[in-house]
Amino acid sequence: EAQVTQNPRYLITVTGKKLTVTCSQNMNHEYMSWYRQDPGLGLRQIYYSMNVEVTDKGDVPEGYKVSRKEKRNFPLILESPSPNQTSLYFCASSPPRDTDTQYFGPGTRLTVL
């Protein structure tokens, strides 16, 4: 089954404790992206990657890092999480010219205390 998987699905952590949210897709897509979703603000792009070893900032990259060492994986790293990073996070992927048709993962709900 074609899918985007994220882990963990739920995470409660404390300020300053480094964490990684994993994202993996099995559709051989070049384009991958991370979004955060907050009430009233919709989905905002954090980082995206056009292919392996190619990443770029989205609209709200501050406080986040990403890496793209393999085509299928695109982890999101919070080196020192803060409460304002409490949010619902989505990973998505698509073929490079089809970013209108992005396939989204199930989401990771992160709470930073």
Place this chain on the structure above:
Amino acid sequence: QKEVEQDPGPLSVPEGAIVSLNCTYSNSAFQYFMWYRQYSRKGPELLMYTYSSGNKEDGRFTAQVDKSSKYISLFIRDSQPSDSATYLCATLKAAGNKLTFGGGTRVLVKP
């Protein structure tokens, strides 16, 4: 000002009614227009896609784009309780570019 504006709702309608959703956008560079549907505790999924002004129909769903007034609409005919979800409009400047989303409208269809 956000580039894509959408009323958050909730919009509550009885089963069988027509659901009317809309978005406005400010950047005339947007060329592609999408509607995503998001069920509770799930990721968004693409529902409709249009390029340039005009209508597009798919079953009970009709998407309209009016580029002259920068207005995007989605109509759901014969609404069902299974249509209860959050609907997000999204735009693209060009193929391969990043999506810009509206805030989403929550729709409740009551049996």
